[in-house]
Structure formats: structure tokens, C-alpha cells
Amino acid sequence: xxxxxxxxxxxxxxxVGLPRLSPSxxxxxxxKLEDRNPTGSVKDRPALWMIEQAEKDxxxxxxxxxxxxxxxxxGISLAMSARLKGYxxxxxxxxxxxxxxxxxxxxxxxxxxxxxxxxxxxEAVRVAKRLAExxxxxxxxxxxxxxxxxxxxxxxxxxxxxEDLPTVTHFVAGLGxxxxxxxxxxxxxxxxxxxxxxxxxPRYGELVYGLRNVDEGFVPELYDPEVLTTRFSVSSGDAxxxxxxxxxxxxxxxxxxxxxxxxxxLGMARKAVQAxxxxxxxxxxxxxxxxxxxxxxxxxxLDEAEDRLEGQLWA
Amino acid sequence: MAIEVRIPTILRSYTxxxxxxxxxxxxxxxxxxxxxxxxxGLKDRLVEKGALRRxxxxxxxxxxxxxxxxxxxxxxxxxxxxxLPAVAGGAA
Numbered sequence: 001x002x003x004x005x006x007x008x009x010x011x012x013x014x015x016v017g018l019p020r021l022s023p024s025x026x027x028x029x030x031x032k033l034e035d036r037n038p039t040g041s042v043k044d045r046p047a048l049w050m051i052e053q054a055e056k057d058x059x060x061x062x063x064x065x066x067x068x069x070x071x072x073x074x075g076i077s078l079a080m081s082a083r084l085k086g087y088x089x090x091x092x093x094x095x096x097x098x099x100x101x102x103x104x105x106x107x108x109x110x111x112x113x114x115x116x117x118x119x120x121x122x123e124a125v126r127v128a129k130r131l132a133e134x135x136x137x138x139x140x141x142x143x144x145x146x147x148x149x150x151x152x153x154x155x156x157x158x159x160x161x162x163e164d165l166p167t168v169t170h171f172v173a174g175l176g177x178x179x180x181x182x183x184x185x186x187x188x189x190x191x192x193x194x195x196x197x198x199x200x201x202p203r204y205g206e207l208v209y210g211l212r213n214v215d216e217g218f219v220p221e222l223y224d225p226e227v228l229t230t231r232f233s234v235s236s237g238d239a240x241x242x243x244x245x246x247x248x249x250x251x252x253x254x255x256x257x258x259x260x261x262x263x264x265x266l267g268m269a270r271k272a273v274q275a276x277x278x279x280x281x282x283x284x285x286x287x288x289x290x291x292x293x294x295x296x297x298x299x300x301x302l303d304e305a306e307d308r309l310e311g312q313l314w315a
Numbered sequence: 316m317a318i319e320v321r322i323p324t325i326l327r328s329y330t331x332x333x334x335x336x337x338x339x340x341x342x343x344x345x346x347x348x349x350x351x352x353x354x355x356g357l358k359d360r361l362v363e364k365g366a367l368r369r370x371x372x373x374x375x376x377x378x379x380x381x382x383x384x385x386x387x388x389x390x391x392x393x394x395x396x397x398x399l400p401a402v403a404g405g406a407a
Contacts (some may be wrong), residue, residue, distance in 0.1 A: 023316045078363065189405070228382070229382065230378055230379065230382035230383070231378070231379040231382055232374075232378050232379070233372065233374050233377055233379065233382075233397070233399065234377055235377075263377065264377070267376060267377060267378060
């Protein structure tokens with residue numbers, strides 16, 4: 001495959017079968033390897049679509065400063081595009097995200113503003129919105145509410161999946177900005193009768209969210225519950241266990257959020273087996289495991305790894 | 316066998332501090348009724364006017380019961396039910 005530049009190589013990622021993790025010949029699991037994008041994550045798609053939409057809308061011109069709340073991958077994707085297109089980038093990220101992500105962002109030339117760990121990504125969003133008000137000349141692409149985010153998946157990820165696997169019955173992805181689920185979900189619903197769109201949501205320990213968050217739930221503007229068939233909540237322990245299982249049985253070295261999606265995919269697979277239905281279940285490998293090595297997710301016993309992950313954002 | 320119900324910290328005052336309790340029933344509603352007999356007050360924190368309270372999420376084997384059938388969701392021995400304070404959003 002040949003491309004004119006790195007930006008042009010976003011997307012067209014492999015869809016690989018998981019013969020050992022699939023419960024039977026009729027109920028099969030498929031991994032969409034989004035870590036094969038230029039900066040190593042699924043976020044290269046929405047980052048590129050959001051930037052190019054802002055350019056079309058006349059909001060961005062060389063020398064402009066982009067501001068974005070991000071726990072890492074979107075920031076890294078934006079930083080790469082910003083560097084190639086001549087923009088400055090400021091990322092607001094929770095102080096408890098991994099050191100690798102910070103180093104990567106700085107490497108590509110982004111500036112980082114930390115938000116308090118206690119509020120997670122929700123707090124990063126609040127801080128970014130406040131900064132945007134104080135600096136009207138900065139352009140906030142705002143992945144949680146920017147339609148170009150879900151359109152990236154409607155126009156690229158969804159069509160790729162359907163082309164590679166016309167028999168797809170389920171699509172499973174992590175629930176963050178909700179862009180992947182909304183975009184792929186809408187695309188598949190228009191073309192595959194009865195397709196199930198399944199969200200996998202990380203369930204963080206109370207150290208991350210704190211009880212006060214009961215009344216402070218943040219729902220991304222892009223979220224439309226009508227697109228989803230169902231929603232799973234996955235504990236750190238289960239996400240870690242599945243991440244390691246994927247590596248041990250199928251050789252795929254993925255980040256912890258992939259274990260979260262795999263856990264939900266296996267839950268749907270179990271239900272298909274019980275119901276005697278055929279299923280082709282696609283889930284998203286959002287990124288590789290490289291950026292999470294320092295969290296200790298892959299070393300020692302599961303319990304030890306889970307303790308080390310306590311209080312950290314892993315998706 | 317019974318159904319295991321995991322209780323969040325914020326509601327453990329109703330379960331003598333227990334992180335998980337066991338119950339029985341054919342639906343989530345019956346299960347909550349069964350728990351109420353041994354843990355008075357718990358039901359009122361979960362259910363309001365015949366539906367799950369807005370800021371409470373209940374998961375059957377990690378799947379949100381709001382997408383399954385709410386209080387009518389069938390449950391069976393060996394299932395795990397998890398109660399959590401509702402928090403939307405995530406990281407990206």
C-alpha cells in the first residue's frame with residue numbers, strides 16, 4: 001500500500017478472526033485492529049475528520065492553536081496532524097493518565113495542561129471549556145460534541161467492517177466520547193437488519209470517581225441511546241483479565257480498554273450460544289499495550305495489577 | 316445456588332457493611348423484594364414509583380438492565396447483579 005503522506009494512511013485497518021477465543025464455528029469473534037493507525041490508536045480517524053471539517057468551515061488556518069480535553073489518544077492523534085499541518089496544540093488531561101502518553105504528546109510538540117485526577121475526564125472537559133471561554137482565539141474541536149467525530153466512523157470504520165464481514169451481527173466498542181459507537185452503529189443499522197450495537201463502559205474504582213459524582217454524571221453531546229442495543233459496565237479486574245487473555249490466546253497485545261470491549265463481546269457471545277443463534281461479533285482494539293506498560297497491567301498476578309491500576313484512567 | 320448482588324459503598328449501611336449479599340427471585344423486582352426482607356430500606360434506595368431510580372444503575376452479569384427489561388428482567392441462580400451509582404461518560 002502506498003500513500004502520499006502519513007495522514008493519508010489513516011484507516012483501512014485489518015479485521016482479524018479470533019479462532020481460539022470464539023466459542024464455536026457459529027459464534028465468532030473478530031478484532032478490528034485500530035492500533036494499526038499512524039499514531040497507534042482509533043483516534044486518528046476522528047482527529048483527522050475534526051481537523052479537516054474545521055478547515056472546511058474556515059475555523060482553522062496555519063498558526064492557529066487547537067485546544068482539546070483528552071486523556072491521551074485523541075491528543076496524540078491531533079498532535080501528529082497539527083504538526084504536519086502547522087497548528088499549535090494544547091491538551092487538557094487528567095493528572096492520573098500514564099506517563100507514556102504525556103511523553104508522546106510532548107514529543108509531537110503539544111503543550112499539556114493538567115486537570116485534577118478526582119474528576120476524571122469530566123473535569124478535563126470542564127477545565128477545557130473554561131479555557132476556551134478565556135481564549136476566544138483558540139479552537140476547541142471538542143470530540144465529545146463534534147459531529148465530525150461520529151462521521152469519521154460512519155464514513156470509514158463502519159464501511160470497512162461491512163466490506164470485510166458482510167455477515168456481521170454485533171458491533172462492540174468502548175463508550176468514551178461515544179463517537180465510534182454512534183458512527184459505526186448508525187452505518188450498520190442502516191444496512192444490517194437486526195444488528196446489535198453494544199457499548200462497553202469502564203467501571204472505575206471509587207477512588208477515581210468519588211461518590212459525589214452520583215449527581216455529576218457527564219453525558220457526551222454525541223450520545224444517542226437509541227443507537228445502542230445494550231450497554232455493559234466492566235470492572236478494572238475483568239478488563240485486565242481479558243486483556244491478558246487476548247494476548248495469551250490470540251497473541252494480540254492491546255491496551256486495557258480493549259479488554260473491556262472483549263469482556264462485553266464475550267458476554268454477547270455467551271448469550272448467542274445460549275440462544276442457539278449464529279453470531280459474527282466485531283470489537284474494536286482501540287490501541288496497543290505500549291502506552292500502559294508503566295501501569296504494571298501486564299506484570300505479576302491479576303490482583304497485583306488490579307491494585308496498581310486502582311485510581312488510574314485506563315480507557 | 317443463589318444470585319449474588321454486589322452493593323456499592325454508599326449503600327452498605329443497609330447490608331451491615333457487606334460488599335455482596337445473596338438473594339433469590341425470578342425477576343429483578345422479586346430479587347430486590349427478597350433482599351428488602353433481610354436488608355430493610357435498601358429497596359427504597361433502588362426503586363421509585365415502580366421503576367429504577369434515576370441515579371442508580373443495575374447490571375445483570377455486567378449488562379445494564381435498562382436495556383434488558385428493567386425491573387422485569389429475568390434473573391437466575393448463578394447470575395451476578397451489580398448495583399452502582401450512575402456515572403455517565405468515560406475517557407477519550
